[in-house]
Amino acid sequence: MYKLYYAPGAASLCVHLALIELRADFELIALDLKAGEQKRPEYLALNPAGVVPTLMIDGAPVTEAAALLMILAERHPEAGLAPAPESAGRQGFLQWMFYLANTLQPAFRHWWYPHEIAGEQNSERVQAEAGHRIGLAFDRIDAHLQEHGPYMLGTHYTVLDIYAVMLMRWSRNMPKPALEWSACRVLADRVRARPAWKQLYAAEGLSEWA
Numbered sequence: 570m571y572k573l574y575y576a577p578g579a580a581s582l583c584v585h586l587a588l589i590e591l592r593a594d595f596e597l598i599a600l601d602l603k604a605g606e607q608k609r610p611e612y613l614a615l616n617p618a619g620v621v622p623t624l625m626i627d628g629a630p631v632t633e634a635a636a637l638l639m640i641l642a643e644r645h646p647e648a649g650l651a652p653a654p655e656s657a658g659r660q661g662f663l664q665w666m667f668y669l670a671n672t673l674q675p676a677f678r679h680w681w682y683p684h685e686i687a688g689e690q691n692s693e694r695v696q697a698e699a700g701h702r703i704g705l706a707f708d709r710i711d712a713h714l715q716e717h718g719p720y721m722l723g724t725h726y727t728v729l730d731i732y733a734v735m736l737m738r739w740s741r742n743m744p745k746p747a748l749e750w751s752a753c754r755v756l757a758d759r760v761r762a763r764p765a766w767k768q769l770y771a772a773e774g775l776s777e778w779a
C-alpha cells in the first residue's frame with residue numbers, strides 16, 4: 570500500500586493520477602500548504618524540502634514528482650506507462666522526462682514563487698522571465714507533438730503525458746495558457762477524457778480546467 574502526501578492541484582497531482590491509472594492500492598494524506606503543514610518537523614523528516622509530493626513506498630519516503638512517476642511505472646510494468654529499459658522508446662522517454670523536470674517545472678516554480686531566487690523586489694522581473702521560458706517550453710513541446718503526437722511518445726499513453734498535462738494545467742491562468750498551443754490541447758483533451766482524470770478531480774475536490 571502506497572501513501573501519498575498531496576495538496577490539491579500541486580506537483581503531487583501527477584503522482585496521484587499515475588496511482589489511479591495503475592489501479593494501485595494507496596492512501597491519501599492532504600497537506601494544507603497555505604497553513605504551512607509542509608514545513609512541520611514531522612513532515613520535514615519525510616521530505617526535507619518541505620514540498621509535496623512525498624510517496625511512502627514500502628514504508629519509506631520517496632520524493633520528487635518526476636522520479637516518482639518513473640519509479641511507479643517501473644514498479645508496475647504490466648500497465649505499460651513507460652517504455653521498458655533498453656526498449657526503442659526509452660531514450661525519448663528519458664529525454665522528455667528530464668526536460669519537463671529540469672526546464673519546465675522549475676520555470677513554474679519561479680512563476681509561483683518569484684521571490685525565491687532574487688527577493689521580493691525582483692519578483693515581477695523573475696515572473697516575467699519565467700512566463701517567457703514557460704512559453705518557449707510549450708513551443709517546443711507543441712512542435713514535438715505536431716510531428717510525433719498525439720501522445721509525447723506517439724501512440725502510447727505514458728507517465729510523460731500525465732506529467733506534461735499537469736504542467737499544462739498549471740498554466741491555465743497565465744496570459745497564454747498551454748491550451749492555446751493546438752497539439753498541446755489535443756493531448757490535454759485526451760488525458761482529460763480519461764476516467765482516471767475524473768476520479769482524480771473528485772478525490773482532490775478540483776473543478777477548474779476539468
Ligand SMILES: N[C@@H](CCC(=O)N[C@@H](CS)C(=O)NCC(=O)O)C(=O)O
Binds near residue numbers: 635
Ligand atoms: N521538485 C519538487 C517540487 C515540488 C513543489 O515545488 N511542490 C510545491 C507545490 S506544486 C510545494 O509543495 N510548495 C509548497 C512550498 O514550497 O512550501 C517535486 O517535483 O516534487
